[in-house]
Amino acid sequence: MSKQDASNDPFDPLRKFVDDMEKRIDGVANKVMGTDGFSQAMNQTQTLSLKLQQGFQGAMAAHLKNINMPSRGDVLRLAESIQALNQRMARMELLLEDVARNTGSGPTAARSGPPRTRKPPSQRTAAGTGAGALT
Amino acid sequence: MSSASDTSQQDLGDQVRAAVDRTIARSIKGLDFVISGDPDVGLTPKDIIYERGTLRLYHYHPMADEVYRVPVLLVMATTNRSYVFDLAPGQSMVEYLLREGFDVFVIDWEKPGPEERHLDLDDYTFDFIPTCIRRVAERTGEPDISLIGYCMGGVLSLIYAAGQGDGPLKNLVCLTTPVNWHEMGLMRRWTDPRHFDVDRIVDTLGVVPTEFILAGFTMLRPAQRTAGRIRAWDNMWNDAYVRSYRSFDRWSNETIPLAGEYFRTTMRDLMWGNKLHDGGLRVAGRNIDLANIKVPVMHAIAEHDHIVPLTASRPLLERVGSTDKKEMILKGGHVSLIAGPNAVRRMWPAVSNWLAERSI
Numbered sequence: 361m362s363k364q365d366a367s368n369d370p371f372d373p374l375r376k377f378v379d380d381m382e383k384r385i386d387g388v389a390n391k392v393m394g395t396d397g398f399s400q401a402m403n404q405t406q407t408l409s410l411k412l413q414q415g416f417q418g419a420m421a422a423h424l425k426n427i428n429m430p431s432r433g434d435v436l437r438l439a440e441s442i443q444a445l446n447q448r449m450a451r452m453e454l455l456l457e458d459v460a461r462n463t464g465s466g467p468t469a470a471r472s473g474p475p476r477t478r479k480p481p482s483q484r485t486a487a488g489t490g491a492g493a494l495t
Numbered sequence: 496m497s498s499a500s501d502t503s504q505q506d507l508g509d510q511v512r513a514a515v516d517r518t519i520a521r522s523i524k525g526l527d528f529v530i531s532g533d534p535d536v537g538l539t540p541k542d543i544i545y546e547r548g549t550l551r552l553y554h555y556h557p558m559a560d561e562v563y564r565v566p567v568l569l570v571m572a573t574t575n576r577s578y579v580f581d582l583a584p585g586q587s588m589v590e591y592l593l594r595e596g597f598d599v600f601v602i603d604w605e606k607p608g609p610e611e612r613h614l615d616l617d618d619y620t621f622d623f624i625p626t627c628i629r630r631v632a633e634r635t636g637e638p639d640i641s642l643i644g645y646c647m648g649g650v651l652s653l654i655y656a657a658g659q660g661d662g663p664l665k666n667l668v669c670l671t672t673p674v675n676w677h678e679m680g681l682m683r684r685w686t687d688p689r690h691f692d693v694d695r696i697v698d699t700l701g702v703v704p705t706e707f708i709l710a711g712f713t714m715l716r717p718a719q720r721t722a723g724r725i726r727a728w729d730n731m732w733n734d735a736y737v738r739s740y741r742s743f744d745r746w747s748n749e750t751i752p753l754a755g756e757y758f759r760t761t762m763r764d765l766m767w768g769n770k771l772h773d774g775g776l777r778v779a780g781r782n783i784d785l786a787n788i789k790v791p792v793m794h795a796i797a798e799h800d801h802i803v804p805l806t807a808s809r810p811l812l813e814r815v816g817s818t819d820k821k822e823m824i825l826k827g828g829h830v831s832l833i834a835g836p837n838a839v840r841r842m843w844p845a846v847s848n849w850l851a852e853r854s855i
Contacts, residue, residue, distance in 0.1 A: 375726075389718070390681060396684075399684050399685050400690045402690075410695050446547065447547075450547055474559060474562050475562070476637065480854070
């Protein structure tokens with residue numbers, strides 16, 4: 361929309377109002393939220409919520425133990441073991457690739473794709489070599 | 496006189512007609528807005544060439560028949576999905592770089608599972624990044640690489656660059672990357688160590704949840720979302736605006752949780768200790784001193800960034816040891832820097848030109 365249109369647009373006052381309100385609300389909120397008191401209150405609320413969560417987690421773990429079911433911690437430990445195995449596999453894979461590369465016995469990946477010979481605009485000749493057309 | 500009055504009446508008539516047309520279009524398209532799903536994003540063709548836990552490595556299909564020798568690896572911030580680099584055709588940094596003749600790879604992050612809560616800064620910088628660089632080298636046959644890191648992805652890239660020794664890094668581009676964390680404004684106030692119990696958070700939650708991260712970002716600009724919705728309604732007749740709004744909205748809501756140990760280290764060493772700026776940072780047993788970075792460095796900064804303020808990002812250039820270094824300050828905010836109109840007009844061409852000269 362051009363400026364001329366905007367100046368007579370019936371929705372223009374609404375746009376200005378929204379812009380002003382956004383700036384004003386953000387400004388006031390940032391001032392309030394930038395105080396030490398706000399930071400302290402926010403973190404106290406968060407700590408309370410986390411304490412409740414910790415208490416609930418503990419109670420639930422005890423309940424699951426009573427009914428002979430695995431707790432979240434048990435499942436997590438299992439998942440972490442699998443993740444550790446995955447990481448070990450990844451490291452072994454890298455080592456094997458190194459060995460294969462050093463002994464020249466590994467399969468060489470087929471390197472397809474366009475040639476890697478492109479030149480930057482400053483080095484392109486008048487004939488246009490190295491400009492590279494789009495595929 | 497009469498002619499001027501006729502013209503004025505005609506103008507008024509045109510404006511009323513345009514306003515009525517837009518109101519009708521708003522109603523029709525507004526219904527479509529409500530019932531249609533999220534817009535498709537990340538449409539540029541790509542292959543996933545490596546995945547492990549939270550880590551994904553994409554290789555985008557080249558779009559030029561001749562590419563620069565040195566491939567480019569983009570490192571996404573750990574709190575968000577990488578499709579902000581590829582929002583839509585014409586609004587995609589990836590697509591732009593491909594068309595300019597670069598071979599483009601991207602590191603993306605999936606939500607870390609609870610079993611990945613122990614992932615630390617060490618894993619992101621000296622396991623994930625080197626592993627991906629290796630995969631890129633295997634895929635391209637090229638020993639060198641250029642890194643482009645966005646926000647926290649820039650921090651990871653900086654740490655890698657400072658600790659890699661004589662590694663394969665040839666060029667480093669950072670996009671709005673925080674270096675002086677004591678200048679992080681409200682974020683720093685909210686995480687004041689006198690009140691903010693990072694140990695309790697990490698020990699209780701394991702993985703720091705999306706809601707926690709998203710609340711932090713939203714609280715920086717509490718009125719932004721509501722004002723954005725009103726502006727979207729006002730522009731409902733404009734398909735391009737609505738599409739762009741919905742893509743950004745989808746992206747900003749799709750925040751990723753953070754592995755607990757990584758969050759704890761970021762808080763202690765960067766936010767509280769400011770060790771990336773002041774020195775003394777150790778990651779994976781290496782001393783991380785930005786002065787050790789000797790490769791060419793470019794830093795693009797947003798003038799009105801409310802997440803990483805200018806004062807937090809600007810010290811990067813004076814801290815690195817490179818002689819070939821460039822800073823670019825653009826109007827706009829944290830996200831528009833990489834996908835907004837100024838990115839399309841100025842940032843992408845500047846990055847492309849700068850890299851092109853150093854990618855042969």
